[in-house]
Amino acid sequence: MSGNTAxxxxxxxxxxxxxxxxxxxxxxxxxxxxxxxxxxxxxxFWLGARRATAGVPSGLQNFVELMVEFVDQTTRETFQGKSRLIAPLALTIFCWIFLMNLMDLVPIDLVPSLMYAAGVDYFKILPTVDLNVTFALSISVFFLIIAYSFKGKGAGGFAKELLFHPFGPWLLPFNLILNIIELIAKPISLSLRLFGNMYAAELIFILISLLPWWIQWALGTPWAIFHILVIPLQAFIFMMLTVVYLSMANEHEEH
Structure with a gap:
């Protein structure tokens, strides 16, 4: 690897x-x-579904059923409305982000050293430390928010919400500015929250790896154990906020 300094x-x-x-x-x-x-x-998940049996379930089947039931129950309690997309979307978001975050537990020098030996100078295995990845996920959610706003409120209802909420027709320009800022803030906050937490965790692992070998285990092991909680938590937060945002977008105006 290039460079000799920290x-x-x-x-x-x-x-x-x-x-x-x-x-x-x-x-x-x-x-x-x-x-x-x-x-x-x-x-x-395809393998778990294909091998599903009414008899004694395998470990993979138990895991798949547990994840599906957990996400389905969570979305039923959070999403106010009916949609065949929300539960599969939430399951995909949670599991995909969880697997990407899980790469942070791979020893920090293992893959870069292997790739460098193969002639590749740079290779990051943690996708959620890349803003392009987290923004791509959040922008996809943003487009779904717009789609569900039209679906739940209709074009007229969505336009009325943008123009007249929350201060009424007399402050229409301010309403429009505030609502546009709110819409844009949702994907930005989603992406930056995931990126910031994973970036900080990765940076701490890198800093620990700079220490002498005999102290790396003393600091790295408790940080890795703590990070086992952070990995699913960040995936869960992204999933839950996505469902909440889509539920809010799908709500009909009551007044």
Whole structure:
């Protein structure tokens, strides 16, 4: 790996494998890892469904049924309305982000060292430390919010909400500005919350790896144990906020 100083080491571990220039720069490592983990999620749940039996269930079947029941119950309690998309969407978001976050528990130098030996200078295996990934997820949610706003309120109802809520028709410009800011803030907060928490955790792992080997385990082990709670928590928060935002968008205006 390039560089001999601590700063070089940190920059190396926080640099993506990129191709292209400017706007058309693609982070290849983030794309490979996110699509691979998404495919793994689909395969595991497909395999669990295919091998489902009415007799003694396997461990995979138990896990799949547990996840489906948990997400289904959560969405039923949170989403006010009927939609065949919400529960599968919530399940996909939770499991996909969980798997991506889980890559943070892989030893910090393992994959970069292997890739460097294979001739690849940079390779980050934690997709949620890439703003492009977290923003892509949140922008997808943003478009769904717009779609559900039209679906639940209709074009006229959505326009009325944007123009007349919360201060009435006399402050129409202020209403429009506030509502646009609120809409834009939702995907920004979703993406930055996930990115910020995972980036901070990854950076601490990197800093711990700079310490002498005999103290790395003393600091790294408790941080990894604590991070086991952070990984599903961040996935759950992203899922729950998505369901809440879509529920709010789908609500009919009562007055």
């Amino acid at each position: 700063l070089d080491y940190i920059q190396h571990h926080l640099t993506n494998l990129a191709v292209g220039e400017g706007y058309w720069t693609f982070h290849v490592d983030s794309l490979i890892m996110s699509f691979s983990l998404g495919a793994l999620f689909c395969y595991l």
